[in-house]
Amino acid sequence: MILDQAQFESRAEPIQVLLSDVDGVLTDGKLIYSSDGHESKAFHVRDGLAIKLWRQCDFSFGLITARESECVARRGDELGVDFLLQKRSDKLKAIREITQSLGLALENVCYIGDDLHDLAAIEAVGLGATVADAAPEIQAAAVFQTQQNGGGGALRELVELLLKTKGLWNTLLSSFSNG
Numbered sequence: 001m002i003l004d005q006a007q008f009e010s011r012a013e014p015i016q017v018l019l020s021d022v023d024g025v026l027t028d029g030k031l032i033y034s035s036d037g038h039e040s041k042a043f044h045v046r047d048g049l050a051i052k053l054w055r056q057c058d059f060s061f062g063l064i065t066a067r068e069s070e071c072v073a074r075r076g077d078e079l080g081v082d083f084l085l086q087k088r089s090d091k092l093k094a095i096r097e098i099t100q101s102l103g104l105a106l107e108n109v110c111y112i113g114d115d116l117h118d119l120a121a122i123e124a125v126g127l128g129a130t131v132a133d134a135a136p137e138i139q140a141a142a143v144f145q146t147q148q149n150g151g152g153g154a155l156r157e158l159v160e161l162l163l164k165t166k167g168l169w170n171t172l173l174s175s176f177s178n179g
Helices: 005-012 045-056 070-079 091-102 116-124 136-141 154-165 169-174
Strands: 017-020 060-064 083-085 109-113 127-130
Touching: 005 127, 005 154, 017 091, 017 154, 045 060, 045 070, 045 154, 060 070, 060 091, 070 083, 083 091, 091 109, 091 116, 109 116, 109 154, 116 127, 116 136, 127 136, 154 169
Parallel strands: 017 060, 017 109, 060 083, 109 127
Antiparallel strands: none
């Protein structure tokens, strides 16, 4: 069930923390290994700026991934994420740990994922989101779906909409303008 604008605004209002899967959301989901066994991932720069803008507005951001990757640790460090939980296939349990540490409820969480490990989390949080090329089961469970595919700026799309809904986008935008 995809929300209409009024329903989205209602669900977005209490959101204080944004949590994201990595592979398939911040990347296109492909795993690339070199001949010497090193892993590489491509992250969209606009997603990185979106994370920084979200945090600049005093909201928390975290990454939760079922895999473990030095690339993800490095990207999380570069962006200064508040939470980086790797090797966590039970995403909902990880989200509950984060909300408990922040003194928040699940309704204060927006979570974006793309595959079956993300299903319970998407169903449980205040705003369960997914990317355009997510698994069909995830598309059916999410209340918001980006127009962008994973790795193509989907997180930026979500953050921008959340910040616009909260009335914060234009103020952020003005900080980039010389006029």
